[in-house]
Amino acid sequence: MNWLTADRLRLLVPALSLAVLLGAVFYLQPRSMSYVGLNLLLNLAVPITLATIAQMLIMMVNDLDLSMGTFVSFVACVTATYLQTDPWLGVLILAVCIAAYAGMGVVIHLRNLPSIVVTLGMSFVWGGLAVLMLPTPGGTAPDWIRWLMTSKPPIVPMAIVASVLIAAITHWLVIRSAFGVVLRGVGGNERSVQRAGWSVIRAKALAYALAGLFAVLAGIALVGLTTSADANIALRYTLLSIAGVILGGGEFVGGRVSPIGAVIGALTLTLAASFLSFLRISPDWQIGAQGAILIVVLALRLLLNRREAREGRQ
Amino acid sequence: MKNALVLGALAAALVCSTAMAETSGKRIALSNNYAGNSWRQAMLTSWDTITKVAVESGLVAAADAFTTAENQATEQAAQIQNLILQGYDAIVVNAASPTALNGAIKEACDAGITVVSFDGIVTEPCAWRIAVDFQQMGVNQLDFLASKLPEGGNLLEIRGLAGVSVDEEIHAGIEKGLAAHSNFKVVGSVNGDWAQDVAQKAVAGILPSLPDDIVGVVTQGGDGYGAAQAFAAAGREIPTIIMGNREDELKWWQEQKDANGYETYSVSIAPGVSTLAFWVAQQILDGVDVPKDLVVPLVEVTQDNLEDQLAATGAGSVTNVEYTLEDAQATIAAAK
Numbered sequence: 001m002n003w004l005t006a007d008r009l010r011l012l013v014p015a016l017s018l019a020v021l022l023g024a025v026f027y028l029q030p031r032s033m034s035y036v037g038l039n040l041l042l043n044l045a046v047p048i049t050l051a052t053i054a055q056m057l058i059m060m061v062n063d064l065d066l067s068m069g070t071f072v073s074f075v076a077c078v079t080a081t082y083l084q085t086d087p088w089l090g091v092l093i094l095a096v097c098i099a100a101y102a103g104m105g106v107v108i109h110l111r112n113l114p115s116i117v118v119t120l121g122m123s124f125v126w127g128g129l130a131v132l133m134l135p136t137p138g139g140t141a142p143d144w145i146r147w148l149m150t151s152k153p154p155i156v157p158m159a160i161v162a163s164v165l166i167a168a169i170t171h172w173l174v175i176r177s178a179f180g181v182v183l184r185g186v187g188g189n190e191r192s193v194q195r196a197g198w199s200v201i202r203a204k205a206l207a208y209a210l211a212g213l214f215a216v217l218a219g220i221a222l223v224g225l226t227t228s229a230d231a232n233i234a235l236r237y238t239l240l241s242i243a244g245v246i247l248g249g250g251e252f253v254g255g256r257v258s259p260i261g262a263v264i265g266a267l268t269l270t271l272a273a274s275f276l277s278f279l280r281i282s283p284d285w286q287i288g289a290q291g292a293i294l295i296v297v298l299a300l301r302l303l304l305n306r307r308e309a310r311e312g313r314q
Numbered sequence: 315m316k317n318a319l320v321l322g323a324l325a326a327a328l329v330c331s332t333a334m335a336e337t338s339g340k341r342i343a344l345s346n347n348y349a350g351n352s353w354r355q356a357m358l359t360s361w362d363t364i365t366k367v368a369v370e371s372g373l374v375a376a377a378d379a380f381t382t383a384e385n386q387a388t389e390q391a392a393q394i395q396n397l398i399l400q401g402y403d404a405i406v407v408n409a410a411s412p413t414a415l416n417g418a419i420k421e422a423c424d425a426g427i428t429v430v431s432f433d434g435i436v437t438e439p440c441a442w443r444i445a446v447d448f449q450q451m452g453v454n455q456l457d458f459l460a461s462k463l464p465e466g467g468n469l470l471e472i473r474g475l476a477g478v479s480v481d482e483e484i485h486a487g488i489e490k491g492l493a494a495h496s497n498f499k500v501v502g503s504v505n506g507d508w509a510q511d512v513a514q515k516a517v518a519g520i521l522p523s524l525p526d527d528i529v530g531v532v533t534q535g536g537d538g539y540g541a542a543q544a545f546a547a548a549g550r551e552i553p554t555i556i557m558g559n560r561e562d563e564l565k566w567w568q569e570q571k572d573a574n575g576y577e578t579y580s581v582s583i584a585p586g587v588s589t590l591a592f593w594v595a596q597q598i599l600d601g602v603d604v605p606k607d608l609v610v611p612l613v614e615v616t617q618d619n620l621e622d623q624l625a626a627t628g629a630g631s632v633t634n635v636e637y638t639l640e641d642a643q644a645t646i647a648a649a650k
Contacts, residue, residue: 029400040395040396044392226387226416227416228414229414230387274399277380277393290383
């Protein structure tokens with residue numbers, strides 16, 4: 001047995017793609033190879049990373065959250081309004097949101113509903129609430145989050161410290177901790193988890209609640225960067241978060257997710273956009289080029305998966 | 315012909331200003347969030363036309379236009395941060411959101427970059443704002459009607475898309491104009507959604523309930539031609555309908571003018587406002603003291619310049635103006 005296990009190999013492709021992309025960006029734009037440069041390049045990836053982790057937690061239990069973008073936008077609106085003016089009311093609203101996510105998990109499980117339909121429906125609810133809260137763009141970021149997101153830790157820029165922290169904490173939570181194993185088990189084989197005496201419904205509620213928590217953090221972090229919010233601020237996050245999980249080596253089904261991979265996936269997506277803009281590719285082609293990068297990485301993944309299948313899984 | 319004139323004026327402007335310009339090494343970027351309609355296309359084309367000459371003559375080192383692949387604030391924020399990394403000296407922004415880019419714009423200002431926002435302006439205090447005075451568009455309409463019809467009379471108002479701030483602003487300007495010219499009275503109001511077909515249907519619907527002596531129609535642009543069609547179809551005398559610089563509107567006006575000497579007035583904003591923002595950025599880089607809030611000049615088509623403006627407006631387009639350095643200097647002086 002060498003150290004290059006299947007799971008590590010799975011992480012290798014995203015990690016390598018990130019390294020190659022980072023090298024290309026440094027080559028195209030040497031200015032980015034500095035403390036300030038790296039921060040500018042990656043600070044908007046922090047909320048995307050958090051949203052990707054949230055999406056990963058949902059995908060871990062074989063579901064998909066199509067309301068991620070509108071939910072993060074809604075949280076951003078709450079952060080820029082209530083969390084700023086009445087912190088306690090703001091915290092209460094966000095707590096209710098997390099509870100709503102847990103409830104969503106329970107309903108999806110109990111009624112055996114397709115998560116895509118439920119979350120798509122919820123996306124209109126969040127979107128409507130966000131417009132009610134902030135009919136015109138505005139609001140102000142609370143000082144503490146503004147301070148946190150623009151903080152300048154020594155040597156390593158905030159964006160990288162945050163990414164490493166997020167990866168470490170969620171890796172421990174999902175891969176190392178006992179209940180993380182149960183949660184992944186729900187995605188892998190629900191029935192055997194049930195037979196082993198665990199409550200699947202509780203596990204699903206917990207997975208959704210955790211996802212809600214990370215999505216809330218994503219919204220707060222986003223406002224910390226933008227200083228204010230509008231009801232459509234994060235609509236792109238739905239697809240970005242799904243792409244980030246897949247890019248990072250996660251699977252749609254089977255509870256096969258990788259928190260470190262998800263963080264890397266989110267960073268790769270952010271860097272890919274900058275890379276294309278430094279290349280001065282016309283905007284008409286940019287979405288296509290972004291798609292091409294995704295396909296290349298996924299093709300590499302597929303090759304590795306084949307090898308994995310041939311070697312047989314331990 | 316008109317382009318030649320503009321270019322000539324521009325060349326003259328360049329000749330007299332290069333002597334003192336300190337901006338020959340400066341690079342200016344345009345950050346744009348959307349390119350999917352004719353107005354934005356015209357905006358980008360104008361930017362290219364004007365900045366190409368400026369770059370070739372060495373007035374600035376570069377003036378590159380960047381458009382985000384998707385019309386999203388987060389994407390534009392990332393784009394602006396990339397522009398900071400690319401070392402531009404000034405960034406001219408047409409913003410996807412007035413507030414959601416503030417963080418990125420603050421980063422740019424902190425990096426010593428001049429940020430000028432126009433059309434879609436931003437609220438971050440360190441940026442310059444070239445805003446459209448929509449209220450003035452409303453006021454001007456009433457001023458024109460008052461000069462043409464001193465005895466006053468009944469008006470029909472065509473509004474834009476309900477719930478959009480632009481509609482509220484133009485309407486507020488019309489109210490202001492009504493207060494100043496109290497012999498005019500709005501007897502009916504419909505929503506034309508800035509589209510000729512919607513306006514035509516809406517006006518046709520309200521006409522039977524209106525008195526016969528409508529003397530004028532106040533509009534918001536994109537709805538004048540539809541209103542004229544509705545009046546014609548109802549067999550009523552066509553009142554003075556204010557136009558909004560759209561090509562179909564000007565063409566109809568021209569036909570009426572040739573046939574029966576019809577008189578009206580047309581007002582809107584030129585997509586070439588991007589070039590005004592370019593010159594303002596250049597002036598700021600040049601060390602000129604520029605107030606943070608500037609107002610876009612309105613583009614007016616009158617009885618006298620109708621032929622020229624119509625000839626210069628492409629089919630299905632909007633009357634455009636590409637601004638010169640002098641125009642920018644005049645705008646700056648007016649704001650001081």
